[in-house]
Amino acid sequence: MKAIYSASQAKHDPSFFLLSGKQADNPEAPQRADTLLAAAISAGCEHIEPKDTGLSLISAVHTPEYIRFLKNIYHRWQHINNASLEVVPNIHPNRRDGSYPASEVGQAGYHMADTACPISSDTFNAVISSAHCAGTAAQLVLDGESVAYALCRPPGHHAFRDMAGGFCYLNNSAIAAQLLRSRYKRVAIVDVDLHHGNGTQDIFYARDDVFTASIHADPEVFYPFFWGSADERGKDAGFAYNLNVPLPKESGDDLFMAGLDHLLETVEMFSPEAIVVALGLDASVDDPFAGLSVTTDGFNRIAERIAQLGKPTVLVQEGGYLSDSLGKNLGSFLQGFEKKHRLKI
Numbered sequence: 001m002k003a004i005y006s007a008s009q010a011k012h013d014p015s016f017f018l019l020s021g022k023q024a025d026n027p028e029a030p031q032r033a034d035t036l037l038a039a040a041i042s043a044g045c046e047h048i049e050p051k052d053t054g055l056s057l058i059s060a061v062h063t064p065e066y067i068r069f070l071k072n073i074y075h076r077w078q079h080i081n082n083a084s085l086e087v088v089p090n091i092h093p094n095r096r097d098g099s100y101p102a103s104e105v106g107q108a109g110y111h112m113a114d115t116a117c118p119i120s121s122d123t124f125n126a127v128i129s130s131a132h133c134a135g136t137a138a139q140l141v142l143d144g145e146s147v148a149y150a151l152c153r154p155p156g157h158h159a160f161r162d163m164a165g166g167f168c169y170l171n172n173s174a175i176a177a178q179l180l181r182s183r184y185k186r187v188a189i190v191d192v193d194l195h196h197g198n199g200t201q202d203i204f205y206a207r208d209d210v211f212t213a214s215i216h217a218d219p220e221v222f223y224p225f226f227w228g229s230a231d232e233r234g235k236d237a238g239f240a241y242n243l244n245v246p247l248p249k250e251s252g253d254d255l256f257m258a259g260l261d262h263l264l265e266t267v268e269m270f271s272p273e274a275i276v277v278a279l280g281l282d283a284s285v286d287d288p289f290a291g292l293s294v295t296t297d298g299f300n301r302i303a304e305r306i307a308q309l310g311k312p313t314v315l316v317q318e319g320g321y322l323s324d325s326l327g328k329n330l331g332s333f334l335q336g337f338e339k340k341h342r343l344k345i
């Protein structure tokens with residue numbers, strides 16, 4: 001399997017983070033990618049660089065004003081008297097039925113859901129490169145590979161059409177799904193990250209061509225708090241094309257597998273022709289976010305179960321933070337996937 005990653009993604013190195021109101025180190029650190037790339041290579045992956053898969057693909061998922069904001073806001077922010085080095089919002093439109101703001105501070109609040117996505121001088125290039133990893137992996141699958149792994153860092157599944165959030169700027173899983181749609185009529189996104197894929201859900205919420213499915217720690221007690229409950233099923237043409245399986249905090253392998261079985265049985269009824277896995281590894285028992293308790297062997301079982309769908313698949317890296325088992329968990333997933341993945345024509 002090919003693993004797609006560019007070193008330019010490591011230049012995004014955010015420092016600001018608020019944890020329960022307290023400033024802390026930002027866990028979405030570049031060392032994550034070093035660990036994940038080394039693990040992918042050890043698991044037998046061939047590392048390749050992403051290709052430029054075009055701004056039009058990104059524009060199919062994100063609004064023009066949001067892309068313009070991501071591109072320009074760092075330089076505009078530097079002209080504010082006494083501003084922070086990184087762009088971090090301090091006010092948000094709690095209702096979004098007003099006007100689009102003109103000022104830097106107003107736009108930062110408009111386009112950023114929380115304070116977890118600082119923007120520095122290297123952020124835009126890194127997030128574009130991360131999106132190209134997803135596009136390149138999807139193109140490889142369109143060109144005949146049965147599976148490809150996009151080492152997307154920064155991650156993407158909390159990014160809405162016009163809003164960053166939870167370490168995410170561009171929605172890489174949505175970008176991969178959108179490109180797969182150029183050939184496949186029905187695509188399913190299976191999100192196994194610890195956190196609900198709220199951005200991905202929102203992007204496809206009214207669509208019946210991309211089924212969005214997420215298994216995650218119950219948002220009653222966990223980020224993203226406002227989305228991810230089981231009664232969110234989609235709207236308009238997309239009604240019944242979204243499925244959430246929230247799990248009690250600290251659920252281990254067996255509860256996760258039972259929830260995943262339910263999730264994938266529903267996904268199979270949609271008859272997807274291709275799959276995007278939003279591959280978060282932060283459900284690990286060792287992850288610093290400590291939400292679920294999946295073991296390294298559990299990631300092998302999760303991979304085998306998804307592989308048994310037998311569809312062309314793009315694996316898109318989402319969360320998963322530095323711990324002793326981060327690399328082992330990716331290796332366990334990739335090996336489990338390759339062991340069981342046989343395309344069903």
Ligand SMILES: [Zn+2]
Nearest residue numbers: 193195282319
């Ligand atoms: Zn996560």
